[in-house]
Amino acid sequence: MNKIISLDEISGALVCEAGCILETLDNYVKEQNLIMPLDLGAKGSCHIGGNVSTNAGGLRLLRYGNLHGSLMGVEAVKADGTVVDCIRTLKKDNTGYHLKHLFIGSEGTLGIVTKVAVHCPVLPKAVTLGFFGVKDFDSVLKLYKSAKASLGEILSAFEMADNDSISSTVQNLKLPNPIADFPFYVLVETHGSDETHDAEKLSRFLEREMSSGLIIDGTVTSEPAKMQDTDKDVEGHVITWFTAAVDMDGNKQGHPCWDTIWNLRESIAGAGLLDGYVYKYDVSIPAARYYDLVPVLRQRMAGKAVKVYGYGHVGDGNIHINVTVPEYSKEATDMLEPFIFEEVSKLKGSISAEHGVGFRKPHFIHYSKDEGAISLMRELKQLMDPNGILNPYKVLPDP
Amino acid sequence: MNKIISLDEISGALVCEAGCILETLDNYVKEQNLIMPLDLGAKGSCHIGGNVSTNAGGLRLLRYGNLHGSLMGVEAVKADGTVVDCIRTLKKDNTGYHLKHLFIGSEGTLGIVTKVAVHCPVLPKAVTLGFFGVKDFDSVLKLYKSAKASLGEILSAFEMADNDSISSTVQNLKLPNPIADFPFYVLVETHGSDETHDAEKLSRFLEREMSSGLIIDGTVTSEPAKMQDTDKDVEGHVITWFTAAVDMDGNKQGHPCWDTIWNLRESIAGAGLLDGYVYKYDVSIPAARYYDLVPVLRQRMAGKAVKVYGYGHVGDGNIHINVTVPEYSKEATDMLEPFIFEEVSKLKGSISAEHGVGFRKPHFIHYSKDEGAISLMRELKQLMDPNGILNPYKVLPDP
Ligand SMILES: Cc1cc2nc3c(=O)[nH]c(=O)nc-3n(C[C@H](O)[C@H](O)[C@H](O)COP(=O)(O)OP(=O)(O)OC[C@H]3O[C@@H](n4cnc5c(N)ncnc54)[C@H](O)[C@@H]3O)c2cc1C
Ligand SMILES: Cc1cc2nc3c(=O)[nH]c(=O)nc-3n(C[C@H](O)[C@H](O)[C@H](O)COP(=O)(O)OP(=O)(O)OC[C@H]3O[C@@H](n4cnc5c(N)ncnc54)[C@H](O)[C@@H]3O)c2cc1C
Numbered sequence: 001m002n003k004i005i006s007l008d009e010i011s012g013a014l015v016c017e018a019g020c021i022l023e024t025l026d027n028y029v030k031e032q033n034l035i036m037p038l039d040l041g042a043k044g045s046c047h048i049g050g051n052v053s054t055n056a057g058g059l060r061l062l063r064y065g066n067l068h069g070s071l072m073g074v075e076a077v078k079a080d081g082t083v084v085d086c087i088r089t090l091k092k093d094n095t096g097y098h099l100k101h102l103f104i105g106s107e108g109t110l111g112i113v114t115k116v117a118v119h120c121p122v123l124p125k126a127v128t129l130g131f132f133g134v135k136d137f138d139s140v141l142k143l144y145k146s147a148k149a150s151l152g153e154i155l156s157a158f159e160m161a162d163n164d165s166i167s168s169t170v171q172n173l174k175l176p177n178p179i180a181d182f183p184f185y186v187l188v189e190t191h192g193s194d195e196t197h198d199a200e201k202l203s204r205f206l207e208r209e210m211s212s213g214l215i216i217d218g219t220v221t222s223e224p225a226k227m228q229d230t231d232k233d234v235e236g237h238v239i240t241w242f243t244a245a246v247d248m249d250g251n252k253q254g255h256p257c258w259d260t261i262w263n264l265r266e267s268i269a270g271a272g273l274l275d276g277y278v279y280k281y282d283v284s285i286p287a288a289r290y291y292d293l294v295p296v297l298r299q300r301m302a303g304k305a306v307k308v309y310g311y312g313h314v315g316d317g318n319i320h321i322n323v324t325v326p327e328y329s330k331e332a333t334d335m336l337e338p339f340i341f342e343e344v345s346k347l348k349g350s351i352s353a354e355h356g357v358g359f360r361k362p363h364f365i366h367y368s369k370d371e372g373a374i375s376l377m378r379e380l381k382q383l384m385d386p387n388g389i390l391n392p393y394k395v396l397p398d399p
Numbered sequence: 400m401n402k403i404i405s406l407d408e409i410s411g412a413l414v415c416e417a418g419c420i421l422e423t424l425d426n427y428v429k430e431q432n433l434i435m436p437l438d439l440g441a442k443g444s445c446h447i448g449g450n451v452s453t454n455a456g457g458l459r460l461l462r463y464g465n466l467h468g469s470l471m472g473v474e475a476v477k478a479d480g481t482v483v484d485c486i487r488t489l490k491k492d493n494t495g496y497h498l499k500h501l502f503i504g505s506e507g508t509l510g511i512v513t514k515v516a517v518h519c520p521v522l523p524k525a526v527t528l529g530f531f532g533v534k535d536f537d538s539v540l541k542l543y544k545s546a547k548a549s550l551g552e553i554l555s556a557f558e559m560a561d562n563d564s565i566s567s568t569v570q571n572l573k574l575p576n577p578i579a580d581f582p583f584y585v586l587v588e589t590h591g592s593d594e595t596h597d598a599e600k601l602s603r604f605l606e607r608e609m610s611s612g613l614i615i616d617g618t619v620t621s622e623p624a625k626m627q628d629t630d631k632d633v634e635g636h637v638i639t640w641f642t643a644a645v646d647m648d649g650n651k652q653g654h655p656c657w658d659t660i661w662n663l664r665e666s667i668a669g670a671g672l673l674d675g676y677v678y679k680y681d682v683s684i685p686a687a688r689y690y691d692l693v694p695v696l697r698q699r700m701a702g703k704a705v706k707v708y709g710y711g712h713v714g715d716g717n718i719h720i721n722v723t724v725p726e727y728s729k730e731a732t733d734m735l736e737p738f739i740f741e742e743v744s745k746l747k748g749s750i751s752a753e754h755g756v757g758f759r760k761p762h763f764i765h766y767s768k769d770e771g772a773i774s775l776m777r778e779l780k781q782l783m784d785p786n787g788i789l790n791p792y793k794v795l796p797d798p
Contacts, residue, residue, distance in 0.1 A: 010544050011686040011716060033548060057491050066490070068500065069468020084771040090683045091465070091715040092456050093749035094504050095756055095767040096794060097776045101467065101500030105493050122547050145409050148521045149432060152592035153552040193551035197596040284489045287410040316490040317410060350492035357494055368494040372483040376783075377496045383782050384775075395495060 001049075004028055005115070006089075012120040013072055013089035018049025018113045025118075034120035037064040041266065049113040055105030057354045062315035063156035063191055064121055067104055073117035074100040078110075079385035089117050102380070107356050108391045110384045124156075124191035126198045130206060131261045132218035133182030137162075137291040139214045140184050144287075144314050146214070147188055150205045154192035159265055161185045161311035162294065165322075168307055169264060169271040178219050178260050186215075186314075187265050221257045268311050268322075275306040275324035279336055283344050284317040284353035293321060293343055300339070304332055318353040341367040362397040400448075403427055404514070405488075411519040412471055412488035417448025417512045433519035436463040440665065448512040454504030456753045461714035462555035462590055463520055466503050472516035473499040477509075478784035488516050501779070506755050507790045509783045523555075523590035525597045529605060530660045531617035532581030536561075536690040538613045539583050543686070543713050545613065546587055549604045553591035558664055560584045560710035561693065567706055567723075568663060568670040577618050577659050585614075585713075586664050620656045667710050667721075674705040674723035678735055682743045683716040683752035692720060692742055699738070703731055717752040740766040761796040 001019030008014075009032040016025060023043045026036040038051060040058035050056075052074065055067055064070065073087040086100045103113050134140055140160050147158055163183050170177050179185075188205075192198035202220055209215040272278040285292070294310040301308055305323050312319040321340070325332050341351045345367040357365060366374060374396075381388075381396055400418030407413075408431045415424060422442045425435040437450060439457035449455075451473065454466055463469065472486040485499045502512050533539055539559050546557055562582050569576050578584075587604075591597035601619055608614040671677040684691070693709040700707055704722050711718040720739070724731050740750045744766040756764060765773060773795070780787075780795055 008686055010540055012547075013685065055493050055497065061490065065464050065468045068497065069464045078771075078775070082771050082774070084775055085769045086772055088747060088749065089685050089716075090749050090752070091460065092683045092712075092717045092752040093767065094454050094753060095749055095751045095760075095764050096773070097509070097779055098454065098467065098500055098504050099772055099775055101497055101503075104500075105497050110496070122551050124551070141409055148411075150592060152521050152523070153590070191552070193549060194596070194600060197593070197599070201593060201596070284491045286412065286488050287407055313491075317488075318491045348487060350487065350489050350494055352494045353489070353491040354493055361494075365495050368492065370484045372477075372481050373485055373498055374495070375481070376477070376483055376498055379782055380496055383778055 001114070007032060007034075007120075008089060009034070011089065011091075012122070013117055014120050015073075015087060015089060015115065015117045016048060017115055018047060018052070020048050022046050022048055022051060029120045030123060033123045035064075035123045037070040037119060037121055038067065048116055048118070052104055052113050052116055053106065053108050054356050057313075057316065057318070059313075060156045060191070061313070062158060063154075068101055070119045071100060071104060071116060072119050074103050074113055075115035076103045076111040076113050079387065079390050083114075084111065087115055087117050091119065102384075105356070107358065107395050109381060109395050110390065112390070122193070125193050126190075126195035127156075128190045128192075128198050128202045128220065129258055129261055130186075130188040130202055130218055130220045131178060132186045132188070132206075132209075132215045133179050134184040134186055134214065135216060136183055140186055140314060141287060141290070143186055143209060143214045146209060147205060150208070151188070151190055151201055154190040154198055154201065155188070155315070156191040157187065157189035157313070158315040159187040159312065160314045161187075161265065161268060162291075162309050164307050164309035165268045165311040166264065168275070168309065168324075169268050172271045172274040173267055175264050175267060176260055177264065178257055179217050182216060187261060219257060219261075221261075265311075269320070272307070272322045272324040276326040277324070277328040279323040279325070279332070281321040281323075281340055282353050282355045283319060283321065283340075283349055283351055285319060285344065285347050285349035287314070287317060289347045290314060290317060290319055292347065293319075293340065296343065297321065297323060297336075297340070300335060301332070304335065316353070317349075338364065338367070344368070357395045359393055362393070362395060365395075365397060400513070406431060406433075406519075407488060408433075410488065410490075411521070412516055413519050414472075414486060414488060414514065414516045415447060416514055417446060417451075419447050421445050421447055421450060428519045429522060432522045434463075434522045436469040436518065436520055437466065447515055447517070451503055451512050451515055452505065452507050453755050456712075456715065456717070458712075459555045459590070460712070461557060462553075467500055469518045470499060470503060470515060471518050473502050473512055474514035475502050475510040475512050478786065478789050482513075483510065486514055486516050490518065501783075504755070506757065506794050508780060508794045509789065511789070521592070524592050525589075525594035526555075527589045527591075527597050527601045527619065528657055528660055529585075529587040529601055529617055529619045530577060531585045531587070531605075531608075531614045532578050533583040533585055533613065534615060535582055539585055539713060540686060540689070542585055542608060542613045545608060546604060549607070550587070550589055550600055553589040553597055553600065554587070554714070555590040556586065556588040556712070557714040558586040558711065559713045560586075560664065560667060561690075561708050563706050563708035564667045564710040564721075565663065567674070567708065568667050571670045571673040572666055574663050574666060575659055576663065577656055578616050581615060586660060618656060618660075620660075664710075668719070671706070671721045671723040675725040676723070676727040678722040678724070678731070680720040680722075680739055680750075681752050681754045682718060682720065682739075682748055682750055684718060684743065684746050684748035686713070686716060688746045689713060689716060689718055691746065692718075692739065695742065696720065696722060696735075696739065699734060700731070703734065715752070716748075737763065737766070743767070756794045758792055761792070761794060764794075764796060
């Protein structure tokens with residue numbers, strides 16, 4: 001189940017078995033100057049079949065799109081043992097229903113994915129990174145709009161973290177913060193085909209937004225991606241080491257600033273554990289209201305929580321909200337749930353942006369999906385797995 | 400059914416009713432510096448609901464991806480009248496099955512699309528265009544690989560046409576060809592955020608590939624897209640007028656070369672009609688074998704056809720094969736069908752890349768889909784429309 005079957009170096013179509021490790025595939029296609037269209041912390045251990053089944057989004061969704069867009073084909077086995085062969089390496093195929101999407105994100109409850117065909121984009125020749133301090137969330141949103149306009153096609157990540165996210169990571173994990181203390185931080189990454197052009201675009205963006213006041217301070221690093229010289233942080237995130245970083249005055253700094261920045265961003269997820277227990281919510285919310293829930297929860301949990309903070313992929317509407325408490329308690333849980341899901345529902349958000357429904361959340365699914373949708377889901381499950389043998393108890397609640 | 404409901408200028412999420420005309424939407428989002436993620440000749444008349452139901456691909460799929468990637472949500476009515484509300488303006492939502500994809504490309508046979516939410520990318524600030532003469536199909540493929548590497552993120556179209564496609568269009572429609580006579584032609588378009596950078600990338604690509612010999616001759620035009628100053632050709636394709644074009648020696652030419660080039664490319668579809676009757680096949684085939692069928696059909700139809708030619712979106716594997724005959728005959732039809740579908744099937748292609756199955760092709764669907772897939776399609780149809788009241792006779796053949 002972990003065989004690479006073919007790679008079309010012209011179209012970028014990769015066909016492989018479902019058990020291939022994402023990182024193995026990424027290394028394989030890199031030899032043909034291609035890149036896997038998704039990248040995540042779990043890269044070194046997760047399987048492409050698992051990625052498809054959980055509709056993994058990952059760090060560069062903004063640039064390379066989601067799996068519904070980049071999956072060219074799938075082979076799956078239904079509960080009755082029938083093989084559904086939709087392996088094709090075509091970008092356009094309008095013959096009949098587009099079945100492969102049934103297997104994307106259904107967490108193995110509608111069939112077992114056995115093979116996939118994925119479109120791999122071209123490996124970027126240059127990667128640049130900026131880390132900025134910003135005065136409020138409104139500025140984060142304005143900056144996102146401006147980044148889309150001026151970095152357009154090269155923008156590969158636009159991440160934000162509030163002060164508590166960064167300060168608790170800095171304090172708990174003793175990590176350096178390359179810039180001063182700010183209410184909000186923004187990380188901007190670009191993937192492009194020309195180092196000079198990309199650095200010019202990012203610097204221009206930085207200059208303009210410093211004079212507009214949206215960016216208060218920041219640092220930019222730029223170097224052609226040394227995709228071979230990679231290393232991994234504690235969570236398995238691949239770090240590309242940069243030898244030089246340039247501060248706001250154009251001075252080269254002596255430390256691998258690239259690493260510092262991504263490492264800081266990627267470490268937020270784990271840092272809260274040192275406060276005691278962490279309630280983690282992985283939700284998505286339309287842009288304008290993206291940060292609304294954090295102050296609401298701060299107020300609600302005042303005196304109960306050590307910290308409440310929010311960080312995530314602004315570009316995808318996906319915010320990770322962490323509530324740290326000295327220790328787990330039923331009281332804290334009851335104050336948080338279902339309250340947070342109700343609030344997400346009011347904002348027309350999703351209660352599980354990336355991590356799926358699994359065993360834990362089936363009874364919360366109605367906060368994100370209406371009754372018509374849920375009953376169609378039940379009908380699909382009944383159709384494809386009438387005896388409920390595929391991942392029972394996952395995704396859908398008991399009727 | 401033609402109301403625009405909302406546009407989130409930050410995330411680019413547009414929500415509207417299914418009856419909105421694509422061009423109306425495009426004009427609307429343009430005011431916020433956004434662009435619809437699809438563009439096609441039928442823009443002025445087709446509806447977004449129709450686009451979703453036929454999974455329209457269009458001219459810039461290479462750049463903005465397909466509708467499975469850019470559709471954020473859908474509201475649909477099932478055959479039993481139940482409304483399935485999957486309208487969300489989120490890029491990431493992993494709660495339950497991803498139902499919206501059932502309605503993409505199912506040609507109205509599983510439900511009626513009533514509302515859609517679509518992600519609109521940023522309007523490009525610059526558009527550049529190149530038109531090149533190439534000696535053989537192998538060079539077309541090599542050029543495509545090279546264009547992906549050097550134009551990467553700005554490449555918005557990579558189209559090819561063989562000599563017969565262009566020469567019959569030039570002859571039949573008396574259109575000018577901006578370059579000399581070549582075995583194959585390649586049209587490269589870029590959409591980017593910086594005119595200087597984009598023109599530099601395209602010129603560098605041109606220079607390198609002229610010295611490598613892949614490009615024999617060509618013309619490049621470059622100017623920031625005057626997206627307001629648009630006009631339309633006979634087929635409704637939107638033409639952006641360029642005031643200057645630069646020939647291979649860097650001389651400005653006096654004619655609107657942009658128009659000449661796209662017009663020529665877009666007119667191929669209609670030009671064959673002047674030869675008598677045209678058999679048109681809209682197939683997709685993996686890159687390496689993309690052009691294989693044209694010489695095969697030329698040989699097979701020798702003495703019967705006026706011309707056999709191929710042109711299309713190399714970037715999407717989608718080739719339009721036209722066979723012109725003096726007049727329709729059953730003999731010619733029988734020589735072509737199912738022969739051509741059998742050949743496409745052997746090449747693991749699709750017998751309908753863009754135009755769907757409709758009434759005419761249900762009994763050919765098995766050339767593109769295996770038995771397991773077709774029976775799952777039947778089961779879905781039975782589930783969602785047990786009385787067969789939605790678009791009967793479309794998509795699936797009688798059992
Ligand atoms: C450190 C870390 C960072 C992460 N970061 C991100 C991120 O940034 N973005 C994001 O979207 N996700 C992220 N994730 C979640 C990640 O997407 C999933 O854990 C991963 O895609 C699942 O793949 P797996 O092979 O580990 O599957 P498993 O964990 O083994 O399985 C996951 C689910 O899919 C089912 N499944 C697995 N294989 C198949 C198959 N072949 N056919 C059918 N069903 C199958 C399983 O039954 C199970 O329900 C992260 C996870 C970790 C551990
Ligand atoms: C000049 C021209 C150029 C074209 N170029 C391209 C191209 O480059 N790429 C490409 O992919 N396609 C192309 N097409 C095809 C085009 O994609 C489709 O014609 C168009 O998307 C259909 O939209 P419509 O509103 O015209 O639908 P209609 O033609 O009215 O309907 C098409 C099908 O969809 C169903 N349908 C329509 N609306 C709904 C709804 N709301 N809910 C459910 N079902 C519905 C209908 O029943 C029918 O089966 C072109 C067509 C023309 C005429």
